[in-house]
Amino acid sequence: MFGIPVEVLIMQVIFGLALGAIYVLLASGLSIIFGLLDVINFAHGTFYMLGAYAAFMATSLSGSFWVGVAASVVIVMLIGAMTEYFLLKPLYGEWPFYPLLLTFGFAVAVPDLMKALFGLIGKVVEYPEGLVGAFIWGGVLVPKYRLFIIIFTAVVMIALFLFLKRSDLGMIIRAATRDSLMVNVLGVNTSRIWTTGFALGVGLAALGGALHAPMVSAIPDMGVEMTVESFVVVVIGGLGSVGGAILGGLIIGQVVSFVSLFAGEYSQVAIFFAMAVILMVRPRGLFGEAGRL
Amino acid sequence: MKRILIAIVAMGLVLGMSGAALADGAVFGTAVPLTGPYAAMAEDMKKGSLMALEEINAAGGVMGKPAKVIVRDSMLKGDVALRHFKDMAGQGVKFIGGNLSGGISLVANEYACKNHLLYIAYCHTSLPLGKEFCGWGFTAAVIPYQTTAALANFAFNKLGKKWVSITADYRWGHDILGGWLVNSKKYGGEFLGNIYHPLGTRDFSTYIPKILALKPDFIVLSNYGTDQTSAIKQFAELGLTKKLPVVISKTHIVTIKETGKAYNENVYGSVTFYWGLQDKYPEAKKFVQKFWKKYGQPPSADGEAAYVATKSLFTAMNKTKTTTDVKKVIKELVTMKLHTPKGINRFRACDHVREQSVLVVQGKGAKAKGWDVATVVAEVPYTETLQSCENNKKDIPYGAVKLPGK
Numbered sequence: 050m051f052g053i054p055v056e057v058l059i060m061q062v063i064f065g066l067a068l069g070a071i072y073v074l075l076a077s078g079l080s081i082i083f084g085l086l087d088v089i090n091f092a093h094g095t096f097y098m099l100g101a102y103a104a105f106m107a108t109s110l111s112g113s114f115w116v117g118v119a120a121s122v123v124i125v126m127l128i129g130a131m132t133e134y135f136l137l138k139p140l141y142g143e144w145p146f147y148p149l150l151l152t153f154g155f156a157v158a159v160p161d162l163m164k165a166l167f168g169l170i171g172k173v174v175e176y177p178e179g180l181v182g183a184f185i186w187g188g189v190l191v192p193k194y195r196l197f198i199i200i201f202t203a204v205v206m207i208a209l210f211l212f213l214k215r216s217d218l219g220m221i222i223r224a225a226t227r228d229s230l231m232v233n234v235l236g237v238n239t240s241r242i243w244t245t246g247f248a249l250g251v252g253l254a255a256l257g258g259a260l261h262a263p264m265v266s267a268i269p270d271m272g273v274e275m276t277v278e279s280f281v282v283v284v285i286g287g288l289g290s291v292g293g294a295i296l297g298g299l300i301i302g303q304v305v306s307f308v309s310l311f312a313g314e315y316s317q318v319a320i321f322f323a324m325a326v327i328l329m330v331r332p333r334g335l336f337g338e339a340g341r342l
Numbered sequence: 343m344k345r346i347l348i349a350i351v352a353m354g355l356v357l358g359m360s361g362a363a364l365a366d367g368a369v370f371g372t373a374v375p376l377t378g379p380y381a382a383m384a385e386d387m388k389k390g391s392l393m394a395l396e397e398i399n400a401a402g403g404v405m406g407k408p409a410k411v412i413v414r415d416s417m418l419k420g421d422v423a424l425r426h427f428k429d430m431a432g433q434g435v436k437f438i439g440g441n442l443s444g445g446i447s448l449v450a451n452e453y454a455c456k457n458h459l460l461y462i463a464y465c466h467t468s469l470p471l472g473k474e475f476c477g478w479g480f481t482a483a484v485i486p487y488q489t490t491a492a493l494a495n496f497a498f499n500k501l502g503k504k505w506v507s508i509t510a511d512y513r514w515g516h517d518i519l520g521g522w523l524v525n526s527k528k529y530g531g532e533f534l535g536n537i538y539h540p541l542g543t544r545d546f547s548t549y550i551p552k553i554l555a556l557k558p559d560f561i562v563l564s565n566y567g568t569d570q571t572s573a574i575k576q577f578a579e580l581g582l583t584k585k586l587p588v589v590i591s592k593t594h595i596v597t598i599k600e601t602g603k604a605y606n607e608n609v610y611g612s613v614t615f616y617w618g619l620q621d622k623y624p625e626a627k628k629f630v631q632k633f634w635k636k637y638g639q640p641p642s643a644d645g646e647a648a649y650v651a652t653k654s655l656f657t658a659m660n661k662t663k664t665t666t667d668v669k670k671v672i673k674e675l676v677t678m679k680l681h682t683p684k685g686i687n688r689f690r691a692c693d694h695v696r697e698q699s700v701l702v703v704q705g706k707g708a709k710a711k712g713w714d715v716a717t718v719v720a721e722v723p724y725t726e727t728l729q730s731c732e733n734n735k736k737d738i739p740y741g742a743v744k745l746p747g748k
Binding site for chain 2: 061176306
């Protein structure tokens with residue numbers, strides 16, 4: 050195709066899938082939060098950054114990458130739960146822009162706090178043993194860590210899907226996104242559901258940060274662009290739709306990958322171009338219907 | 343209405359007073375990107391500049407009064423940097439400096455030219471070339487082509503002839519690529535292709551299949567800050583840096599450190615200062631030890647350039663006994679000896695470039711300990727990297743180079 054060997058194109062697909070997987074993790078978390086709380090979480094990239102730092106700290110202390118990833122998700126979920134409980138909850142029912150402004154302030158203040166605590170020098174999270182390098186499969190170079198990210202994200206998404214569709218808590222969360230007042234009237238403590246949903250959403254962002262950390266190093270400003278790109282993915286998929294976030298993430302991953310192959314300088318702009326094209330065809334995004342999981 | 347008028351008058355008085363305070367005495371107004379992908383490097387510049395200020399003031403200041411350095415965050419945006427410079431100039435500041443982007447540096451230089459301010463760039467900049475040079479700008483680091491000249495000699499003689507390039511898509515990256523293309527011809531290199539990437543790119547893996555398909559002897563990486571860190575880490579993830587040498591047009595000690603094991607013995611880069619020079623230059627030893635003690639880390643090339651710029655500027659003001667006559671200070675800067683951590687340097691009179699060497703460093707990978715992260719494999723004197731005044735005036739070598747895709 051265009052004089053490019055098929056092997057190169059397949060590699061490009063693999064790299065695009067891995068990149069898309071990170072977007073999927075972040076965007077699905079963002080979708081859950083928006084769908085459940087109607088909160089546009091401008092601090093989502095900040096939780097992604099906190100995930101990378103938590104992974105760095107836990108990996109350094111334990112010596113295990115896997116412990117680092119697990120610990121980062123738990124730590125950031127706790128931070129998220131506290132943020133929702135102490136900061137966001139008092140603002141529900143007030144002017145709708147208050148929660149948005151709060152998350153915006155959080156996204157400004159926390160990176161500065163991290164700069165004060167950790168400095169500006171990036172923190173190194175090494176690749177896990179056994180996942181460095183690549184293997185050749187049918188003439189195609191397959192990077193081990195990228196393959197792991199693709200498979201792991203797929204497993205996480207299946208687990209999330211089963212949790213939301215099959216578990217009692219998941220069904221309550223879905224019901225609360227449609228009509229939280231009715232769920233409350235039925236005797237469910239929706240306040241706790243909101244906290245759980247927010248923690249789950251930022252936990253997914255943290256997982257994205259922890260998995261991305263070996264590829265980029267952890268720095269305080271790393272979440273800024275990621276927030277914007279996650280929003281693009283969510284808008285493409287349709288606000289509040291986890292399925293849309295997954296599809297949107299995969300599309301953006303492939304767009305970046307293939308634009309990089311032909312015109313690298315436009316790889317970032319292409320994300321916004323793709324969004325514009327999709328919104329022209331489907332103004333509410335691919336699966337767009339606000340408030341649905 | 344009365345209250346509003348009082349508030350406006352009070353605000354005017356406060357602003358007026360702060361303006362007067364800003365321009366009072368010897369003031370150096372700088373802007374560096376303290377946020378964004380070059381934040382860690384900008385922080386080093388700030389530290390270097392403030393350490394020079396401290397030394398100047400400890401020695402009696404400028405004309406008996408304490409000197410001042412204003413450091414503002416340009417956020418790596420030309421308009422923000424320009425706004426800061428305009429604001430400072432509006433308050434009487436006549437000496438400006440800083441930067442960490444070749445493009446923004448040229449914008450600052452143009453502003454200095456039009457407003458007759460003295461501008462000192464701490465970063466790589468093409469301001470001494472062709473029509474960019476107007477006589478008001480100084481280069482405390484180097485011209486981008488100088489690092490390519492130093493690295494190309496090493497790369498084409500030791501690593502092979504076939505090369506591909508990954509270049510940040512902005513002015514500095516373009517200048518660097520131009521320098522590589524000129525040197526590739528000179529050393530019989532074979533240019534296989536270039537990939538431009540936007541500033542702030544996090545994922546470089548998507549460029550890897552194309553690079554592998556081209557089968558180069560080495561990769562030239564021309565980006566900086568977190569872009570550079572991500573690129574090397576992702577090359578290493580595939581085991582690429584073990585097989586294929588990577589030559590980095592401008593690297594930084596912080597990048598080497600934060601890249602970790604991935605910055606191995608197969609990764610080379612250029613800097614204008616490395617703390618290991620303390621074994622060679624007595625002045626470097628003094629500078630490194632003082633900086634390390636003060637900030638808990640060794641100085642980088644960016645920190646050293648900011649230090650030299652700040653110290654030279656205030657020294658020139660002291661010698662000329664003026665804090666306002668820009669022309670006099672310029673004249674002094676091009677005649678005086680610069681006492682730098684690399685020994686005596688000079689600003690060349692014809693184009694105001696600091697005459698200094700360029701270092702080629704090699705990563706230590708897993709053998710790195712603390713800040714001992716690289717080995718200096720060559721120190722190339724400026725006589726081998728800096729073109730003549732005439733060539734710089736004619737914008738050579740870039741004048742003759744057609745950049746791919748541009």
